Amino acid sequence: MILKLETILFIVxxxxxxxxxxxxxxxxxxxxxxxxxxxxxxxVSGIYLLLKAQFIAIIQVLVYMGAIMVLFLFVIxxxxxxxxxxxxxxxxxxxxxxxxxxxxxxxLMSVTIWFGFDKKYSELxxxxxxxxxxxFLGKELFTTYSxxxxxxxxxxxxxxxxxxxxxxxxFE
Amino acid sequence: MIQINELVNILPVLIIxxxxxxxxxCEILFGKNKLVVYSLSILSVxxxxxxxxxxxxxxxxxxxxxxxxxxxxxxxxxxILTSVLLTFIASKxxxxxxxINFGEYYIIxxxxxxxxxxMIFANxxxxxxxxxxxxxxxxxxxVGMLRKRVKSNESALKYFLLGAFISGFLLxxxxxxxxxxxxTKISVYSTMAGITKTPVFLIGLVLYTIGFLFKMxxxxxxxxxxxxxxxxxxxxxxxxxxxxxxxxxxxIAPLIISFNVPDFKTLLAIISVLTMLFGNVIALSQxxxxxxLAYSSIxxxxxxxxxxxxxxxxxxxxxxxxxAAYVFMQLGAFIVVSVYExxxxxxxxxNLLNFDDYKGLAKRNPMLGIxxxxxxxxxxxxxxxxxxxGKYYLFxxxxxxxxxxxxxxxxxxxxxxxxxxxxxxxxxxxxxxSEELKETEIRSDFLSxxxxxxxxxxxxxxxxxxxxxxxxxxxxxx
Numbered sequence: 001m002i003l004k005l006e007t008i009l010f011i012v013x014x015x016x017x018x019x020x021x022x023x024x025x026x027x028x029x030x031x032x033x034x035x036x037x038x039x040x041x042x043x044v045s046g047i048y049l050l051l052k053a054q055f056i057a058i059i060q061v062l063v064y065m066g067a068i069m070v071l072f073l074f075v076i077x078x079x080x081x082x083x084x085x086x087x088x089x090x091x092x093x094x095x096x097x098x099x100x101x102x103x104x105x106x107x108l109m110s111v112t113i114w115f116g117f118d119k120k121y122s123e124l125x126x127x128x129x130x131x132x133x134x135x136f137l138g139k140e141l142f143t144t145y146s147x148x149x150x151x152x153x154x155x156x157x158x159x160x161x162x163x164x165x166x167x168x169x170x171f172e
Numbered sequence: 173m174i175q176i177n178e179l180v181n182i183l184p185v186l187i188i189x190x191x192x193x194x195x196x197x198c199e200i201l202f203g204k205n206k207l208v209v210y211s212l213s214i215l216s217v218x219x220x221x222x223x224x225x226x227x228x229x230x231x232x233x234x235x236x237x238x239x240x241x242x243x244x245x246x247x248x249x250x251x252i253l254t255s256v257l258l259t260f261i262a263s264k265x266x267x268x269x270x271x272i273n274f275g276e277y278y279i280i281x282x283x284x285x286x287x288x289x290x291m292i293f294a295n296x297x298x299x300x301x302x303x304x305x306x307x308x309x310x311x312x313x314x315v316g317m318l319r320k321r322v323k324s325n326e327s328a329l330k331y332f333l334l335g336a337f338i339s340g341f342l343l344x345x346x347x348x349x350x351x352x353x354x355x356t357k358i359s360v361y362s363t364m365a366g367i368t369k370t371p372v373f374l375i376g377l378v379l380y381t382i383g384f385l386f387k388m389x390x391x392x393x394x395x396x397x398x399x400x401x402x403x404x405x406x407x408x409x410x411x412x413x414x415x416x417x418x419x420x421x422x423x424i425a426p427l428i429i430s431f432n433v434p435d436f437k438t439l440l441a442i443i444s445v446l447t448m449l450f451g452n453v454i455a456l457s458q459x460x461x462x463x464x465l466a467y468s469s470i471x472x473x474x475x476x477x478x479x480x481x482x483x484x485x486x487x488x489x490x491x492x493x494x495x496a497a498y499v500f501m502q503l504g505a506f507i508v509v510s511v512y513e514x515x516x517x518x519x520x521x522x523n524l525l526n527f528d529d530y531k532g533l534a535k536r537n538p539m540l541g542i543x544x545x546x547x548x549x550x551x552x553x554x555x556x557x558x559x560x561x562g563k564y565y566l567f568x569x570x571x572x573x574x575x576x577x578x579x580x581x582x583x584x585x586x587x588x589x590x591x592x593x594x595x596x597x598x599x600x601x602x603x604x605x606s607e608e609l610k611e612t613e614i615r616s617d618f619l620s621x622x623x624x625x626x627x628x629x630x631x632x633x634x635x636x637x638x639x640x641x642x643x644x645x646x647x648x649x650x
Contacts, residue, residue, distance in 0.1 A: 109375055112374075113375075147238050147299075148299060154192070154283060154306065155283075155302065155305060155306045161279055162276075162280055165277075165313060166313060166328075
């Protein structure tokens with residue numbers, strides 16, 4: 001069996017992404033978790049590249065690996081995380097039930113998605129090839145989807161006003 | 173694509189948008205005089221209500237099928253705007269009392285209203301998501317507005333974390349629906365026969381529905397409701413439990429009913445039974461009035477689900493009638509609580525929210541006593557008040573679509589609710605207040621009285637003339 005380079009890369013990237021995700025949630029040291037998360041983001045952006053979504057891949061690196069991770073590390077630095085060990089050893093029935101239900105949901109969804117795609121509808125995706133290109137994205141955002149872009153503008157304004165109210169406003 | 177001549181077709185949204193911008197500017201120009209911002213925000217809600225009447229009996233798509241305007245969406249819009257109007261009128265007294273009378277409050281509430289209207293009008297899942305996020309982010313801020321109260325901070329953080337988590341579910345659902353069908357246009361879904369037999373689409377739809385069930389506070393996504401409703405500023409709680417809930421119902425209920433999946437019917441019936449059971453039974457053991465009203469709002473979400481589960485075209489009308497009644501009684505009850513409550517001496521906790529504090533309230537202030545009793549009796553579903561007819565139409569729809577067992581359980585559980593509503597009334601009318609309570613003054617100004625009278629009038633008139641109001645909704649389904 002001859003494997004295409006794309007397939008090999010996809011397997012490598014996704015295996016690494018799953019591995020780092022598992023490592024991230026099992027580490028006791030929060031800084032180690034954060035570093036695994038960074039690697040995870042990098043692997044996911046590799047998968048985006050394979051799917052010809054260059055723009056999203058770049059955004060993933062810039063925003064998630066750059067901006068958001070710095071925020072994470074700041075929070076870790078500012079918070080006192082000494083009690084973390086106690087939390088993870090505290091296994092209750094609620095947690096066991098939650099884990100069982102999550103596994104059931106995962107199983108159900110993977111089975112459905114594996115067998116469930118209907119060929120009849122999937123031909124509607126004409127733009128799937130273009131979706132990651134910055135040019136196509138920009139064109140769509142400022143023509144077809146100009147209204148949502150405006151609404152997102154209001155959303156950001158409201159969020160900024162809210163942040164100012166919660167953090168800056170002087171209270172009596 | 174935005175075309176200028178289409179703007180008039182989304183007049184309610186446009187007026188709220190202009191309202192937000194003007195309020196922002198006026199807050200900067202006349203920051204000291206809060207009356208300008210206050211009256212401007214009320215005017216923009218009134219203008220938006222007028223705008224909905226301009227659009228009646230039109231069925232059209234706006235901005236290249238991104239938004240859809242028809243009579244069902246307009247009916248939900250009117251109910252939401254009524255709720256926000258009552259909230260705004262009553263806000264001033266409460267905000268001044270709690271010393272958080274900022275112009276930003278009105279801007280954020282108006283932004284959340286914009287989000288709700290967009291959710292209702294949306295014909296594209298993208299707009300639904302943006303609208304929901306706009307509404308939620310504004311709510312997170314409003315909940316945490318009483319920054320010095322520990323409970324307010326706690327509830328804001330709790331609501332934010334859970335809300336962000338549930339947004340993930342919603343977004344994943346949307347992406348599965350898009351992956352299965354290749355479009356996010358809601359109007360296209362209803363034209364595709366057998367779409368609900370596609371498993372991936374169905375899973376996406378379930379995850380999408382979960383996002384809205386969370387916002388409605390339905391079992392098993394109800395755990396945030398009591399804590400958040402208790403910690404939020406009372407007037408904000410009133411708005412969240414009416415307008416926010418109605419926006420979620422108005423987005424998801426018509427969609428589910430139009431799909432009419434048989435499995436969904438059973439599932440929603442079971443969920444609604446559990447919701448009513450949880451809300452009504454846990455409320456029995458509560459001692460804080462705000463928590464009781466929170467649990468009763470969980471129970472109300474259960475009654476609404478009874479209507480959704482019947483999957484009948486007629487059900488939308490029943491849900492609309494119940495929601496219209498619900499706005500008046502639930503918001504009215506919360507306004508009474510907000511008028512009566514006060515901060516504790518060190519301003520870090522709420523005060524006057526327990527059963528014992530309501531002893532003899534009716535003797536000290538008969539008007540508040542009468543209003544609160546009527547709202548509570550209406551919530552319990554005592555004829556001839558609005559709440560009775562709301563439940564009547566919902567259960568009637570359920571019986572009509574062969575869910576007799578469900579309506580019997582719903583009626584029995586709403587009998588349970590009578591106990592905790594009547595207990596408050598007994599405390600108010602038949603108990604003597606303590607000496608300490610007699611000395612505290614009840615601060616209610618002219619404006620909050622107006623909004624109480626409006627809510628009272630709504631509850632009573634809806635109750636005595638249900639036919640007239642029910643036929644008002646005839647324009648939705650003929």
